[in-house]
Amino acid sequence: MSVTSKTSSKSQPPKILFTCRVRGVVSAVNKTGKTIIYRVSLLFASINFLISGTTEAQVKDTIVTLDTITVTALRVPVKASSVPYSVTEMKTRENIQGLSLAEAVAGLPGLEVNARYNLAVGDRITNRGFGARTQFGVRGVRIIVDDIPATMADGQTNLEMIDLQDLSYVELLRGPGSSLYGNASGGVLKLYSNPLPSEPFHFSLASTNGSDGLFRWNGTIGEAFAKTNLLESFTHFNYDGYREHNNADFNRAIAKLISFLSPSDILLVSGGYVHVVALSPGSLTEQEAEQNPKLANPLSIKNKAGENGSQYQASATWKHQHDTISLFTINMHDSYRSIRNLIVGKIIVLPQNDGGIDIFYDRKVNIFGKRLDWSVGAEGGLRLNNRKNYINNSGSEGALFINQDERIINAGLFTQVMIPVTLKMDIAGSIRYDQTYFGVTDFFTNSQNTNNSGNRTMDGVSPALGIVYRLSNTLNCFANVSTSFETPTSTELANRPSGVGGFNPNLNPSHALEYEAGFRGNYSTIFQYDLTGYIINMKDELIPFEVPTDSSGGQVYYRNAGTALHRGFELSLIYHPLTSLKALMSFTSIDAYFKNYVANGIDYSGNKVPGITPTRIAAELTYTTPLKLYVSALAQFFGKVIANDANTASANSHTIFDLDLGHDGISFGKDKNAKLMLSGGISNIFNTHYISSVSINATANRYYEPAPGRTFFLNARLVYTPPLLATF
Numbered sequence: 001m002s003v004t005s006k007t008s009s010k011s012q013p014p015k016i017l018f019t020c021r022v023r024g025v026v027s028a029v030n031k032t033g034k035t036i037i038y039r040v041s042l043l044f045a046s047i048n049f050l051i052s053g054t055t056e057a058q059v060k061d062t063i064v065t066l067d068t069i070t071v072t073a074l075r076v077p078v079k080a081s082s083v084p085y086s087v088t089e090m091k092t093r094e095n096i097q098g099l100s101l102a103e104a105v106a107g108l109p110g111l112e113v114n115a116r117y118n119l120a121v122g123d124r125i126t127n128r129g130f131g132a133r134t135q136f137g138v139r140g141v142r143i144i145v146d147d148i149p150a151t152m153a154d155g156q157t158n159l160e161m162i163d164l165q166d167l168s169y170v171e172l173l174r175g176p177g178s179s180l181y182g183n184a185s186g187g188v189l190k191l192y193s194n195p196l197p198s199e200p201f202h203f204s205l206a207s208t209n210g211s212d213g214l215f216r217w218n219g220t221i222g223e224a225f226a227k228t229n230l231l232e233s234f235t236h237f238n239y240d241g242y243r244e245h246n247n248a249d250f251n252r253a254i255a256k257l258i259s260f261l262s263p264s265d266i267l268l269v270s271g272g273y274v275h276v277v278a279l280s281p282g283s284l285t286e287q288e289a290e291q292n293p294k295l296a297n298p299l300s301i302k303n304k305a306g307e308n309g310s311q312y313q314a315s316a317t318w319k320h321q322h323d324t325i326s327l328f329t330i331n332m333h334d335s336y337r338s339i340r341n342l343i344v345g346k347i348i349v350l351p352q353n354d355g356g357i358d359i360f361y362d363r364k365v366n367i368f369g370k371r372l373d374w375s376v377g378a379e380g381g382l383r384l385n386n387r388k389n390y391i392n393n394s395g396s397e398g399a400l401f402i403n404q405d406e407r408i409i410n411a412g413l414f415t416q417v418m419i420p421v422t423l424k425m426d427i428a429g430s431i432r433y434d435q436t437y438f439g440v441t442d443f444f445t446n447s448q449n450t451n452n453s454g455n456r457t458m459d460g461v462s463p464a465l466g467i468v469y470r471l472s473n474t475l476n477c478f479a480n481v482s483t484s485f486e487t488p489t490s491t492e493l494a495n496r497p498s499g500v501g502g503f504n505p506n507l508n509p510s511h512a513l514e515y516e517a518g519f520r521g522n523y524s525t526i527f528q529y530d531l532t533g534y535i536i537n538m539k540d541e542l543i544p545f546e547v548p549t550d551s552s553g554g555q556v557y558y559r560n561a562g563t564a565l566h567r568g569f570e571l572s573l574i575y576h577p578l579t580s581l582k583a584l585m586s587f588t589s590i591d592a593y594f595k596n597y598v599a600n601g602i603d604y605s606g607n608k609v610p611g612i613t614p615t616r617i618a619a620e621l622t623y624t625t626p627l628k629l630y631v632s633a634l635a636q637f638f639g640k641v642i643a644n645d646a647n648t649a650s651a652n653s654h655t656i657f658d659l660d661l662g663h664d665g666i667s668f669g670k671d672k673n674a675k676l677m678l679s680g681g682i683s684n685i686f687n688t689h690y691i692s693s694v695s696i697n698a699t700a701n702r703y704y705e706p707a708p709g710r711t712f713f714l715n716a717r718l719v720y721t722p723p724l725l726a727t728f
Contacts, residue, residue, distance in 0.1 A: 073173040084466025107618035109570040110174035114693040119248035120280035130186025132611035153381030155184030176484030178462035179430040196229040197222030210713030213240025242708035245296035248278035279306035283695040293706030304395030309339035325364040356381035383408040407439040435459040452502025460485030475521035484512035536566040562596035615639035628664035643694040643703035651691035680714040
């Protein structure tokens, strides 16, 4: 079964370098090749038309020199040429709608973000296949925002607190990162917001208007005083949705402060609040998705499926560097989240507290004439849930059938050493021990129910070892062996097919062992390339499945697969010959299949792991005129995605084209202290019908979540700095 793809009637961070990587060999697209070439020609003809209006003098440019990359994914700043792992740093795309992280990180190799256009469940984020199981939120990939962990103690991540249009750049550690970051680190994604304004006073207003009722406005005030920078921001976001039962409304307030207490000490404090109300349209059958993709699952409408909740969070980070060879960091964070989640068959009321502390020390030491970089750290996390599950009676709370308190405590110890063996060769090794305690107190009792209170402890040791060799000043190669340890989340443990309380005693953590090798380099200062290959052996991979509620669908539960193999390649290219012209291309290929997996007496060994896009290609060309007008064309190809363990359902491949246009800003006013920036774009220019995400192992053949057709959006931003303080 498949859904056919068809055509229907920021601030620049220092030292940022774009990289892309491509995996594997591209699947042939012979039938659509001519159509793709024709469409690309149309896009670039449009770009050429815009460019042709400038004179020869106006298009005169200089050669761009690519900056040296410094990455922090290994917890300390390290030059990319000394990193024996696949790490990508990339400036996010600024001119976006803000509906999905996929818009901001398009073309980032290894990372797959499925934009579900369903804000009640959020994006599905996977890295080399880790995280593909998630039905809501993020699993399997550790996410860190402005150096604050967004991933909770049990490995679950929610992204409602992030303002996608405020992102500046990202770092992605594409291999398993459990040796440094612990549980649920099948990849580490670090997101960074725009820097705080340095002006004594700074005010901005921004707005986004787009198709399907998209509206966003943001107000920001920035101040700088006494070696302290402060920013307060408020955002309102509303989206009617492409489909029925798809509305979403967000209100978000954020405050950030950075204070330079002394030449050796920096304090960073942040706090935030978000309230979200979002409806969930659910997934469709093949026929429904083909004939009317705007439909919602009837059962989702009947159960008034969606999310209504609030979250408060606060964090503080202190960094102390008492000399040039040592760094001490301590980070504390806490959040309170209260969610009322209406899904098919039940209503989940879940107040929860989550917090943690991270202590890290790094020092350069001399041993046998070598300058080693040695670091050690400890991390602890706590999550407290008060879970109540009710029968969903058409959106109203029926009988209570689960009432329990859940406690998740995580503790980890780790160390890392980086050794410059010779002038050309470096070795890095790290190891971490994690222990996660899951405790549950069952308060629900009746004549048919036994007390299901209890606890489980899951632990793991995660080592990693890598080597990098610099063949020349412009080319280096690397190889490594790394591991991943991932527990089920508290929600996955609490969702028991029997419907009783407590935690599932049969659901176990998954483990992964990865072998990775690659090389990266640059040529003539204007061209950079990166190629990486890997093999990952998975054990007890977590897989979702549904138990039917009625003919319209069912409820999601989880089980372990036996063993699986993920293997692939990633390639990235960047060509930046002129200040006005930039081209990026990335290619990602992954082959993931079950080696040994039997469920309910059915042998799925040899089948593809569902929910993973096997081939992805992204190419983007950006041109900026001397008048600061820029135009960007983005093309993305996505291969066929398997939707179930039996491999009998799939969403077919598709190609999407986007076009962005904008201006860097026009200053005006008596003192030129106001600046207006306008941008906009067209997404899915050729109105291609495609499936943005699949619901894995869904019942009633409801696998498919359709994406919108052609959409338009316009961004406007006004920045004002009072007279005598202007810095434009």
